[in-house]
Amino acid sequence: MTVSGVSKSFGPVRALREVGFAVRRGEIFGLLGPNGAGKTTLLEILEGHGVPDQGSVRVLGMDPRKAGARLRDRLGIVPQQASFELYLTVREHILAFGGYYRSSLPVDELIDLVGLGEKRRSLVGRLSGGQQRRLDLALALVGDPDIIFLDEPTTGFDVQARDRAWSVVEALRDAGKTIVLTTHNMDEAQQLVDRVAVLYDGSLAAIGTPAELLADQASRIGFRADDTAPGDLPAPLADAARLEDGRIALVVEDAAEALHELTGWARANGRALPDLQVSRPDVEDLYLSIVGAQQPRRETALTTPSGAQTTE
Numbered sequence: 001m002t003v004s005g006v007s008k009s010f011g012p013v014r015a016l017r018e019v020g021f022a023v024r025r026g027e028i029f030g031l032l033g034p035n036g037a038g039k040t041t042l043l044e045i046l047e048g049h050g051v052p053d054q055g056s057v058r059v060l061g062m063d064p065r066k067a068g069a070r071l072r073d074r075l076g077i078v079p080q081q082a083s084f085e086l087y088l089t090v091r092e093h094i095l096a097f098g099g100y101y102r103s104s105l106p107v108d109e110l111i112d113l114v115g116l117g118e119k120r121r122s123l124v125g126r127l128s129g130g131q132q133r134r135l136d137l138a139l140a141l142v143g144d145p146d147i148i149f150l151d152e153p154t155t156g157f158d159v160q161a162r163d164r165a166w167s168v169v170e171a172l173r174d175a176g177k178t179i180v181l182t183t184h185n186m187d188e189a190q191q192l193v194d195r196v197a198v199l200y201d202g203s204l205a206a207i208g209t210p211a212e213l214l215a216d217q218a219s220r221i222g223f224r225a226d227d228t229a230p231g232d233l234p235a236p237l238a239d240a241a242r243l244e245d246g247r248i249a250l251v252v253e254d255a256a257e258a259l260h261e262l263t264g265w266a267r268a269n270g271r272a273l274p275d276l277q278v279s280r281p282d283v284e285d286l287y288l289s290i291v292g293a294q295q296p297r298r299e300t301a302l303t304t305p306s307g308a309q310t311t312e
């Protein structure tokens with residue numbers, strides 16, 4: 001799947017600005033970004049529901065606007081807001097939906113896969129919000145698609161339901177499916193996806209595996225200030241240090257090197273480093289550095305997809 005130089009405006013709003021990347025076959029690909037970043041707009045273009053003003057997309061080698069049923073049969077789509085037939089049972093609803101596809105998965109296995117086994121004969125209108133999201137997923141999967149688009153699949157889930165949804169998505173990936181999902185959720189971006197594209201204000205701000213993106217992020221070192229002030233530390237540690245809530249906080253590129261200097265200084269000067277903590281950056285740090293949190297952070301290095309890749 002490729003996205004090439006895609007731009008899209010709604011009147012004065014530039015929802016997408018020359019966005020380009022490739023999704024590899026069999027990966028879980030995340031689109032991460034704050035509200036209004038352009039994630040849903042991009043997903044709709046990939047699904048064939050939106051037209052780019054500029055640029056193009058290819059999905060399974062086809063133009064989604066022109067491919068019609070040939071492509072639709074191979075896509076599974078879970079929108080942010082689904083509409084249901086509330087007076088059908090879960091089983092009836094999935095069976096009815098399966099009728100739209102040339103071939104469909106066995107309905108009872110599917111119900112078990114998404115964890116609705118106990119609700120198989122319940123009316124759809126009686127399902128909780130989280131259970132309806134699981135039904136969404138079952139409906140997207142019933143045609144045994146090659147590519148699955150999930151728009152915020154775990155929004156509103158409790159931790160247990162979220163973990164279950166993640167397992168289902170991983171199982172789908174392991175079965176060879178390609179999954180593209182949008183998310184606001186940092187844990188989801190870090191723990192579930194193989195690669196993530198960060199969209200900000202319609203532009204592609206960063207793309208890579210979570211580990212690649214985090215490798216460019218600063219680490220944090222902190223200890224209780226007691227009677228130490230940032231200025232007591234040797235340069236260049238002093239430049240990287242700030243007093244935050246009674247703690248000295250340092251944001252450093254090389255945590256090992258900084259710790260070496262810090263502990264050397266403490267020993268030479270008879271100082272303790274009470275409650276010393278080192279934290280590795282996580283996706284939230286990356287995200288905040290991109291969306292410009294109030295606290296100054298180091299600029300993120302922007303990476304592009306590299307090397308030859310199989311795309312769909």
Ligand SMILES: Nc1ncnc2c1ncn2[C@@H]1O[C@H](COP(=O)(O)OP(=O)(O)OP(=O)(O)O)[C@@H](O)[C@H]1O
Pocket residue numbers: 010013014015033034035036037038039040041042
């Ligand atoms: N049909 C539309 N008409 C007018 N503006 C739109 C339309 N669809 C999207 N937009 C605008 O385009 C921008 C991108 O919206 P989009 O829904 O793609 O963002 P998003 O990243 O999916 O946000 P969220 O996380 O809130 O779902 C927003 O400013 C939105 O208001």
